[in-house]
Amino acid sequence: MIPAAFPRSVAIALLRFAIWIAPHDSHDWGHAMLNELNHVEGNWSALIWSLGGAGVLAKHAVLAFIFPGTHRRTVTTASELFDKEGPMRKTTVAAICACVVASLLFFLLPVFRQAFRVSLAQWHDVLHVGLTLGYLDSDPELDALTKKAEQNHDAEALAFVAVRARNQAESARLADEAVHLDPKLTWIYAVVAVSWPSLPEIDRWVLALEAWDPQNALPHFIVAEKIDIDQVIREKIPHHVDEQPASWQNAMAAAFQSSKLDNYLGRLKDLDRRVFLRYHLDDPFQVSGEDGWYGLPTYASADSSSYAKSLLESGQTLEVRNDRKGAFEKYLAVARFGQMMSPAGGFFLRRELQEAYKRLEALSQGEGNQAAASFYAAVANQADRAHYEALNSLRNRVTGSGVSHWNASLVKTSGLANLVCCGILLTCMLGVIVRGRTLRPSALYPSSLTLGLGFGAAAGALVSSSVLFVSYRPYSEILQRFIHSGDDDGLSELASFLADAQLPLGTQNFLGSWNVVFYFWSAVTVLCVLVVLIAVVRHFQTRPRATAA
Amino acid sequence: MKTPRLSPQTLRVLERFLEQPTAWRYGYELSRETGLKSGTLYPILMRLAKYSLLETKWVTTEDGVPPRHTYRLTPNGVELVRATFANSRATLKARRPAFSGGRA
Numbered sequence: 263m264i265p266a267a268f269p270r271s272v273a274i275a276l277l278r279f280a281i282w283i284a285p286h287d288s289h290d291w292g293h294a295m296l297n298e299l300n301h302v303e304g305n306w307s308a309l310i311w312s313l314g315g316a317g318v319l320a321k322h323a324v325l326a327f328i329f330p331g332t333h334r335r336t337v338t339t340a341s342e343l344f345d346k347e348g349p350m351r352k353t354t355v356a357a358i359c360a361c362v363v364a365s366l367l368f369f370l371l372p373v374f375r376q377a378f379r380v381s382l383a384q385w386h387d388v389l390h391v392g393l394t395l396g397y398l399d400s401d402p403e404l405d406a407l408t409k410k411a412e413q414n415h416d417a418e419a420l421a422f423v424a425v426r427a428r429n430q431a432e433s434a435r436l437a438d439e440a441v442h443l444d445p446k447l448t449w450i451y452a453v454v455a456v457s458w459p460s461l462p463e464i465d466r467w468v469l470a471l472e473a474w475d476p477q478n479a480l481p482h483f484i485v486a487e488k489i490d491i492d493q494v495i496r497e498k499i500p501h502h503v504d505e506q507p508a509s510w511q512n513a514m515a516a517a518f519q520s521s522k523l524d525n526y527l528g529r530l531k532d533l534d535r536r537v538f539l540r541y542h543l544d545d546p547f548q549v550s551g552e553d554g555w556y557g558l559p560t561y562a563s564a565d566s567s568s569y570a571k572s573l574l575e576s577g578q579t580l581e582v583r584n585d586r587k588g589a590f591e592k593y594l595a596v597a598r599f600g601q602m603m604s605p606a607g608g609f610f611l612r613r614e615l616q617e618a619y620k621r622l623e624a625l626s627q628g629e630g631n632q633a634a635a636s637f638y639a640a641v642a643n644q645a646d647r648a649h650y651e652a653l654n655s656l657r658n659r660v661t662g663s664g665v666s667h668w669n670a671s672l673v674k675t676s677g678l679a680n681l682v683c684c685g686i687l688l689t690c691m692l693g694v695i696v697r698g699r700t701l702r703p704s705a706l707y708p709s710s711l712t713l714g715l716g717f718g719a720a721a722g723a724l725v726s727s728s729v730l731f732v733s734y735r736p737y738s739e740i741l742q743r744f745i746h747s748g749d750d751d752g753l754s755e756l757a758s759f760l761a762d763a764q765l766p767l768g769t770q771n772f773l774g775s776w777n778v779v780f781y782f783w784s785a786v787t788v789l790c791v792l793v794v795l796i797a798v799v800r801h802f803q804t805r806p807r808a809t810a811a
Numbered sequence: 812m813k814t815p816r817l818s819p820q821t822l823r824v825l826e827r828f829l830e831q832p833t834a835w836r837y838g839y840e841l842s843r844e845t846g847l848k849s850g851t852l853y854p855i856l857m858r859l860a861k862y863s864l865l866e867t868k869w870v871t872t873e874d875g876v877p878p879r880h881t882y883r884l885t886p887n888g889v890e891l892v893r894a895t896f897a898n899s900r901a902t903l904k905a906r907r908p909a910f911s912g913g914r915a
Contacts, residue, residue: 290867291857294880295849298839301879311839314850318857697818707818 269305273312280316285326292319310799321711354713361720362687365680368727376544377734381677383547384766401428404548407541408436417444422537424450425530426548430458438463441470447533448474449526452484456525456559459487479520479602480558483566485513487559494561503572514569517562518595523602525557531750538745546741547760549753563610566603570596570614577621590625593618597641604648612649616642666755670762672733678767679726686719820847821855825892828865828884835868835881856882864888 277299281292295315302308368374404423411419417440424436437454440447451467461467464484471481489510493499500506506514517523534549577592600615619642626634694708695701708716737759740752766782823845828836842852859865866885869878884892 288857290880291853293877294838294867295853297877297879298837298849300876301837301839311842311849314848315853317850318853321854 267305269309270299273299273305273309276309276316277312277319280319280323283323284319285322288319288322288326295319325711354717358687358713358716358720361717361724365720365723365727368731371731372544373735373738374727374731376546376738377673377730378677378680380546380734380737380760380763381673381680381730383760383764384674384677386764401426403543403545407543410541412439415443416540417441417447418533419537419541421447421450421533425453425457430461433458434461434463437467445474449529452478452480452526453530453557455484456487456557459484459491459559459561464488475524477521479517479523479599480525482513482517482520483523483559483562486510486517486562486565489513490561490565503568511569514566517566518569518573518599520602523599527557530557531744532748535745535748544741546737546756549741549744549756563603566599567610567614570599570611570618574614574617574621581621581625586625586629590622593621593625597622601645604645604652612646615645615649619645666759667762669733669737670759670765671767673730673763674767676726676730676733680723680730683719683722683726687716687723690716690719820845820851821859823847824852824855824859825884825896828882829889829892829896832884832889835870835883837879837881841882859884859888864891 274296277292277296281289281296284292292315295311295318299308299311302311369378404426407419408423408427410416411423420436420440420443424433424440427433427436433454437450440450448470451471455461455464455467468481468485471478471484475481489507503511537543538549573592573596577589577596580586580589580592596611596614596618600611600618603611619638623635623638623642626632626638690708690712694706694712698706700706737752737756740756743749743751744753824841824847827841827844838849838852838856841847841856842849845852847855856865860867860882864885865882865888868881870881871878
């Protein structure tokens with residue numbers, strides 16, 4: 263329990279501290295307030311008295327720090343006396359208005375509007391508690407596009423939203439609708455199936471994909487992926503290829519016998535561009551949406567290495583049996599499939615590919631075919647270089663460049679500064695209006711501090727808007743180049759920048775953003791409690807009394 | 812001459828001083844009479860004193876109790892404020908006070 267005199271003791275200590283930090287010419291006033299404390303009735307009233315006085319002295323301390331050497335002077339006329347309290351000073355107000363108008367003018371630029379939306383992305387996970395807790399969330403822009411696409415019977419737009427839908431049933435429905443309208447879009451089944459590998463529609467889709475593009479290995483990978491995921495869910499993961507079910511082995515065998523591996527990302531990018539142009543979309547997050555794991559099923563791609571190993575082992579067995587032709591075919595199957603995987607995910611099969619070329623080289627040398635042996639050695643070398651290039655590209659995509667990190671931080675900081683400045687400006691305006699109880703500018707009486715704060719906030723809004731615009735502009739150009747000319751050179755840089763822009767300021771990864779969510783909502787709760795407490799205290803303080811003092 | 816404008820809070824303080832122009836007033840007493848908090852009242856007093864419209868004095872009221880700071884308008888202050896009131900009273904009367912929940 264708090265002792266009754268505790269608030270008064272705090273009040274005295276607070277005022278003494280305020281006197282200590284106050285400029286010398288305010289000490290008399292500080293002592294005046296301190297000595298009046300002896301006559302203030304009630305301990306809590308004394309504390310409130312002290313808080314007000316300390317605030318005044320603190321303000322003087324700050325002003326003395328910023329504007330040292332101010333002098334006392336005397337006045338002789340009434341107008342000079344009240345200059346300090348005259349209506350808002352025109353120069354300052356004009357400067358504030360100019361800054362605000364200039365900041366607002368930025369919003370006329372589509373690039374700036376886009377930049378502002380990107381700067382707000384860091385708050386998405388913090389404010390959307392449902393999404394943070396793992397619930398499905400909808401995207402109003404995508405929902406609107408879905409409605410338009412369905413009204414227009416636009417198969418490409420339906421395919422566009424099918425790839426981005428956050429609900430797997432909805433994604434499957436939209437993909438079916440798109441293919442029903444335009445069978446040429448059957449490939450969208452593969453893209454959606456890679457994103458949602460446990461869909462019940464996958465068996466039907468695989469048949470359609472095999473009929474539409476029979477040479478592609480991807481449908482077989484999708485079948486293997488579904489089996490892999492089922493094994494993971496049931497916690498019955500085979501340790502060797504021989505333990506895999508026949509359906510998995512058949513799918514892998516069919517994939518390794520296929521003549522191509524197309525993840526359809528090229529087609530998807532072209533479709534994206536057409537939909538972006540047709541519906542005047544400008545959300546950069548929708549472009550990088552498909553820029554995931556090379557568009558290949560993850561488990562099946564990783565398991566292709568086990569299957570390749572088993573092929574190499576069976577090739578060795580055939581070699582021992584002197585079946586050189588059979589062994590050659592096994593090694594060649596691994597080498598061919600490894601080459602097909604290279605552009606999409608060659609790192610999965612790097613060792614097996616190198617091993618296959620070594621065996622092919624050795625077999626050719628054994629047969630006295632030096633030209634073929636040299637050829638396989640050269641191809642192995644080339645494949646190794648391609649592997650490192652793919653690995654570097656992946657590393658860049660995952661970690662991003664220093665420039666994109668820096669620019670994302672600038673965009674996030676300037677966006678946040680912009681919001682804070684607008685908040686301060688609005689608070690100052692509301693404070694002045696509430697104090698004056700009028701909207702007439704000539705009758706408003708802002709203090710020097712309010713004017714200073716207002717000007718600082720307006721200037722801050724202008725500077726942060728400029729920084730936001732300049733930092734984001736290069737990424738807007740990348741987006742426009744891609745949409746209008748199909749140039750996808752900077753897309754990985756854009757994806758890296760957007761990935762960083764989504765992380766709350768001050769966090770390095772998505773794990774940290776959970777802490778931000780916690781601290782943000784804790785701070786909001788504490789502030790709400792404080793506001794309620796202040797409101798209750800003010801209510802009792804300002805309640806009319808029966809008798810005037 | 813330019814008509815000076817007053818904040819409603821300053822007006823309340825000056826009105827209290829004008830009721831008894833020669834009397835010395837305490838800060839807490841003024842706070843109770845005007846309903847202004849210390850954070851609002853003292854900047855007004857400081858500004859008035861800064862422009863030599865208010866004179867201040869330390870007085871000892873009883874033994875063992877620290878002296879109190881007291882205030883009253885200077886003759887110059889009384890004259891200037893009266894002149895100002897004469898010009899602006901009509902306008903000011905039409906305006907509602909900024910805070911109507913005071914104790915006074």
